[in-house]
Amino acid sequence: MSARPALVIGNKNYSSWSLRPWLLMRAFGVEFDEVRLPLDTPEFADRIGALSPTRRVPVLHDGELVLVDSLAICEYVNERWLDGRGWPDAMGARALARAAAAEMHSGFAALRSQLPMNSRRRPDGYRWDAKAQADVDRVQQLWGELRMRHRDEGDFLCGRFGIVDAMFAPVAIRFAGYGVPVDDVGAAYMRALDALPAMREWREAAARESEVIEGSELRG
Known part of the structure; x- marks a missing residue:
């Protein structure tokens, strides 16, 4: 992994959970490396264990932090890079x-x-x-x-x-x-x-x- 955060996702066509944090980060201009693993493939089976403790996507790598779950990732992104702009002010x-x-x-x-x-x-x-x-x-x-x-x-x-x-x-x-x-x-x-x-x-x-x-x- 590079010094930038990396978001591990599945197919863009099928992976609804991957879309959620990806869209938030891209829409707000957060720079990250994308690691795409096609679902239900030998490549996914071979690589996912080293990238995700749950063997599911999405998973965010930020330095030593490894974070799973779409909503948890979105909350972290909001605190880490968005200064709270991911939620309404009121x-x-x-x-x-x-x-x-x-x-x-x-x-x-x-x-x-x-x-x-x-x-x-x-x-x-x-x-x-x-x-x-x-x-x-x-x-x-x-x-x-x-x-x-x-x-x-x-x-x-x-x-x-x-x-x-x-x-x-x-x-x-x-x-x-x-x-x-x-x-x-x-x-x-x-x-x-x-x-x-x-x-x-x-x-x-x-x-x-x-x-x-x-x-x-x-x-x-």
Whole structure:
């Protein structure tokens, strides 16, 4: 590893957890080395044990510190390089943003399993069940509540881009790829995310990847 921090990630097309800290760091201009290990490959199996104590991605290396878990990495990045800018300034807004990020981090199991991350995917009539739809509805409720509070402060959930947006960015990719119907607030928020240069960089790189994970290639 170099003197710069290094972020170990999986495929950009499939790894939703990798996207979250990567997007935060890139959007805020934090310089880091990217170590990409394609998921479900011999290369991943051979190298991951030396890089991640959990054998999962993402993992951040900063000097002697080795940190796993997307949200924990985002919190560390916020303290280490962002001077707290990853969360809203106001205590109440910060609390609600953290609650939404935590709910995303720990919940929405049906959404995750039935609409797996696939950045290259385009809508094809695939459908999901009522449990996944309940997750979709809850996500839109969260988006709507935060946007209502911060609609005059910017285009992201709490006005300016931050950790809570990084946590929901893979959901926006899922919604677009599976053709999930969203309301006007959700559609505007997804456009704001998609317009981020860092998000476009990620998606362009994902489109160039050649690996295929069959379990994430669901068809209608």
